Amino acid sequence: MSPHNCPSLGNSRLPSQLITIDDCVSWADARLDQADVFFGHGCYNSRDEAIWATLHVAGLMDQEYDEIASTLISEQDYSKVRDLIERRIQTRQPLAYLIREAWFAGYRFYIDERAIVPRSHLGDLIQDGLEPWIDSTTLERALDLCCGSGCIAVALALTCPNLIVDASDLDASALEVARINIDRFQVENRVQVVQSDLFQNLPICKYDLIASNPPYIPSEELDKLPEEYLHEPTPAFAGGEDGLKFVRQILIRAADYLSDKGHLLIELGNNADALESAYPDFPFMWLTSRSEESVVVLLSKEELQHYEF
Ligand SMILES: C[S@@+](CC[C@H](N)C(=O)[O-])C[C@H]1O[C@@H](n2cnc3c(N)ncnc32)[C@H](O)[C@@H]1O
Structure with missing residues (x-):
């Protein structure tokens, strides 16, 4: 889905109950891509980071993406993902620091600015x-x-x-x-x-x-x-x-x-x-x-x- 036809991109008036996890990821992917942020603190491209941010907020990190992509995301979580992505872009902080989470060797580690990601x-x-x-x-x-x-x-x-x-x-x-x-x-x-x-x-x-x-x-x-x-x-x-x-x-x-x-x-x-x-x-x-x-x-x-x- 392109940034222009994604229903969620820049249009918070749409009924959020119709927004799926995949719609949310597409919005975040496009927004990160437009903003030209650097990837390399846990993932290497905008789509992977968009999936990470969305599943983290929705509490679905232990699910296979394909299995939950078409499920609906709550209005509250959708709004949280948008805020998170905007903070990522404005501050240029690695996502891992913003969500205090880093995946390493298959395990979810705690992380903050006292140590590198x-x-x-x-x-x-x-x-x-x-x-x-x-x-x-x-x-x-x-x-x-x-x-x-x-x-x-x-x-x-x-x-x-x-x-x-x-x-x-x-x-x-x-x-x-x-x-x-x-x-x-x-x-x-x-x-x-x-x-x-x-x-x-x-x-x-x-x-x-x-x-x-x-x-x-x-x-x-x-x-x-x-x-x-x-x-x-x-x-x-x-x-x-x-x-x-x-x-x-x-x-x-x-x-x-x-x-x-x-x-x-x-x-x-x-x-x-x-x-x-x-x-x-x-x-x-x-x-x-x-x-x-x-x-x-x-x-x-x-x-x-x-x-x-
Ligand atoms: C590239 S980071 C690696 C951290 C961690 N092992 C990882 O892979 O995420 C290098 C680490 O070396 C530490 N360091 C720098 N100088 C050091 C020194 N003289 N003796 C011991 N550790 C040092 C830094 O504090 C930093 O945590």
Whole structure:
């Protein structure tokens, strides 16, 4: 349905009881598209975000869209969706912050401006049980380094029912959000938060897996980020001049914190090429996820030990 023939677009006098979920989504889709907002905080296009906003308001997030598309939306919910979409456009806040909800690895996390919106490609890998790369049944202890909202730590704990996870971040505010998520998913007996500047305050122990989505945006690209990113904490992105400031430190130190059969998983996002350029003779193993982008690299303890990063 185009913005011009959608019955709900800009015409609140129409009887709202005749408006279906799909009409509402079409209106929101067209409005977001016209407004030229940035997508990338949980979905990649206007239609997916319109569906997310509508189903969130209608309390239907656990339903298959095709099954409820033709059901009617209440006047009150329709009005709420319109208000929400207008706020999204006016403020340029990511939808996740406006509705305090982010989907990651198939789970609904709490989120607010104290931590960046969960969207790491590690989520797809975790949802697939880390297969075929790592045998998750052998993991006993893991570290989510630079954990933010705790999404990776919690998703790992939910995927591996016996796993003990440390979730660490330098930012005390982000760790408050991580605690909310640990409570929400009732994994407080297996996931603990640690405030630490990278490895500095971490308990001395050997992890079977270190998973990290560290800050990796190069300095000169920070100013070019879409407006939506300005609502998120800058230290979550700032990766120094070439974006590898934290990645380099993690590569140098990770082996000391890994068990003999342990692995390091790091997300590099758009900065994957910079890592290849910095260490041209290292045979990095890039993992593809559902999105088919190769932005996560896997290294074994053995590889980390035998190379001078
Ligand atoms: C890209 S965000 C990732 C957050 C979360 N893991 C996720 O995927 O949504 C990077 C995180 O690194 C944290 N951070 C920045 N500098 C740090 C440091 N020196 N030590 C530990 N964490 C740091 C930020 O606070 C932020 O939460």
